[in-house]
Amino acid sequence: MSTDLRRPSRTYTIRQLCVEFGCTPRALRFYEDKGLLAPGRDGMNRVYSARERARLQLILRGKRVGLSLSEIREILDLYDVGDGGLQQAARSLRKFRERIVALEQQKVDIDNAIEELRAGCEALEKRLKETRPDLLPQAADYDQMLRRRLGDVEHADAK
8 A cells, every 4th residue: 555645736725825915816817817827626715825925926026026927927928848947037027127127217207306306396386475475384384294195105114
């Protein structure tokens, strides 16, 4: 009599994955509808394998860094090529470098927009100070309210 001592492969419920990755069941069903995940079934319940868990982890990482679902699919589809993940790694590297370039450009654009807005604020404050100084406290109050609402981003960055 031979007994199989191998562990059964680990499976996960939709709830377990949602808790682990901080996502919603709706998101997992969405990725399933898009063909990015393919859980098994145990009756009416979805059962996710370790492979599907890893795919979900890659999907969420890709979304966090701004990859589109089609780019994520491109990377995921290379998993089964049978080359030990080398083509997948090469494609990922290319996509990651493209995102870095795009994000660096966005950062420059944001920095430029902030500087333009600051210059505009200074010009407007100067004009109001010269013509209608009675309106300045209102602008300052508005500025303080916005800073409180936004959590004073500059102050938080300095910490």
